[in-house]
Amino acid sequence: MSASRSPQLSYWERNQYFQDLDVLIVGAGIVGLNAALHLHDRWPQLRIAIWERGPLPAGASSRNAGFACFGSVTELLDDLQRHSEEEVLQLLERRWRGLLRLRQILGDQILDYREWGGYEIFRPGEEESYRACCDQLASLNRQIAPIVGQRAVYQRADERIADFGFAGVQHLIVNRAEGQIDTGAMMRGLIELVRSRGIALLNGLGLSHWEREGSAWRAVADNGWELRTQKLLLATNGFAPQLIPELELAPARNQVLITDPIPGLPVKGCFHYDRGYFYFRNIHSRLLLGGGRHLARSAEQTDAFGTSSLVREALLRLLREVILPDREVGIAQWWSGILGLGEQKLPIVRELAPGLVVAVRLGGMGVAIGSLVGQEAADLIAP
Numbered sequence: 268m269s270a271s272r273s274p275q276l277s278y279w280e281r282n283q284y285f286q287d288l289d290v291l292i293v294g295a296g297i298v299g300l301n302a303a304l305h306l307h308d309r310w311p312q313l314r315i316a317i318w319e320r321g322p323l324p325a326g327a328s329s330r331n332a333g334f335a336c337f338g339s340v341t342e343l344l345d346d347l348q349r350h351s352e353e354e355v356l357q358l359l360e361r362r363w364r365g366l367l368r369l370r371q372i373l374g375d376q377i378l379d380y381r382e383w384g385g386y387e388i389f390r391p392g393e394e395e396s397y398r399a400c401c402d403q404l405a406s407l408n409r410q411i412a413p414i415v416g417q418r419a420v421y422q423r424a425d426e427r428i429a430d431f432g433f434a435g436v437q438h439l440i441v442n443r444a445e446g447q448i449d450t451g452a453m454m455r456g457l458i459e460l461v462r463s464r465g466i467a468l469l470n471g472l473g474l475s476h477w478e479r480e481g482s483a484w485r486a487v488a489d490n491g492w493e494l495r496t497q498k499l500l501l502a503t504n505g506f507a508p509q510l511i512p513e514l515e516l517a518p519a520r521n522q523v524l525i526t527d528p529i530p531g532l533p534v535k536g537c538f539h540y541d542r543g544y545f546y547f548r549n550i551h552s553r554l555l556l557g558g559g560r561h562l563a564r565s566a567e568q569t570d571a572f573g574t575s576s577l578v579r580e581a582l583l584r585l586l587r588e589v590i591l592p593d594r595e596v597g598i599a600q601w602w603s604g605i606l607g608l609g610e611q612k613l614p615i616v617r618e619l620a621p622g623l624v625v626a627v628r629l630g631g632m633g634v635a636i637g638s639l640v641g642q643e644a645a646d647l648i649a650p
Contacts, residue, residue: 276492284467285494288314290648291486293474294502295319296328297633298626300457301641302500304372307464310650315466318488320473326505327633329454330604332523332546332557335380335446337362337635339387339539340400340407340421346612358612360414362632365639372638373456378448383536385445386424389438397438420444432533434592447537447548448634474510484622498622498648505605506570507627514615516628518570519606522578523557527597534590547590553599554590556582572603606631616643624648
């Protein structure tokens with residue numbers, strides 16, 4: 268690295284930002300920020316810093332759809348094919364607790380939290396799937412009632428189809444406890460809280476490598492700057508395989524569009540389709556629509572941002588044929604986010620070596636579970 272691109276640290280910079288730390292957190296997403304807040308609140312004497320390689324924490328934390336959800340019926344039934352009932356309920360409970368914690372930390376006003384419900388749509392040819400879901404509603408409601416504190420959370424809602432203006436939708440199932448947030452407001456609120464605690468958040472610094480140095484870790488940034496830290500927390504989710512390839516984790520790209528403002532938009536709430544692989548919602552008189560990675564699993568198993576024609580066409584078809592039929596709707600933006608997925612949906616919160624902890628694999632549910640995973644990682648790495 269040339270001197271012009273990577274200048275040597277000044278005395279002032281080293282003294283303020285690169286002195287020995289108690290905890291270095293890598294990744295300023297939902298997990299990393301919440302871990303820093305929890306560490307500071309419990310152990311305010313700790314010297315903590317966060318490194319974030321981008322100008323914004325742009326993996327998935329600031330690029331998700333803002334669903335405050337914990338599982339649609341088809342998703343939960345799909346999970347039961349690969350996980351035990353106990354594991355599925357445990358994960359649902361952690362998502363719910365994570366949402367409550369997030370709302371407690373920031374407050375519903377900052378989050379712009381709206382509990383308008385989450386709906387699962389079923390189209391022609393999906394009657395078997397719908398009936399299978401209906402057969403499980405009573406059992407699911409009974410099992411999750413103690414978790415969410417509500418009875419009959421999942422209900423049939425076919426009477427609402429006409430209200431939303433859909434075409435080719437035969438059935439709806441509503442999750443009455445599901446809500447939505449403003450993702451940008453959430454991240455801005457968390458970042459402001461972290462900085463208000465005096466925790467150094469340094470953007471433009473990615474972790475290159477680390478090594479044991481006595482009783483501490485020497486962490487080297489990708490520009491060559493380095494420091495010593497007693498504890499090191501890796502919270503990079505979908506990008507974690509770049510640092511630790513052996514983790515049971517793979518990146519997955521999710522593509523998203525948002526429309527121009529739509530006068531009289533009839534859609535209100537969060538909507539899931541095809542086991543949650545497609546999703547859409549209203550936001551600021553616009554419609555946000557994303558997903559479709561299951562249409563090209565190998566191609567979308569990447570940590571490269573961007574969009575693909577196959578997924579774009581599928582999203583546009585769903586928008587124009589089902590969600591907003593017979594309406595001319597302009598597309599204002601496309602973007603993508605990088606998820607961290609695995610065969611198992613339970614997050615990885617693990618100590619890899621003394622003082623080295625990883626907290627990743629949020630399974631596309633970072634809004635719901637990220638604050639709780641951050642707390643769990645902080646407790647694991649605590650003094």
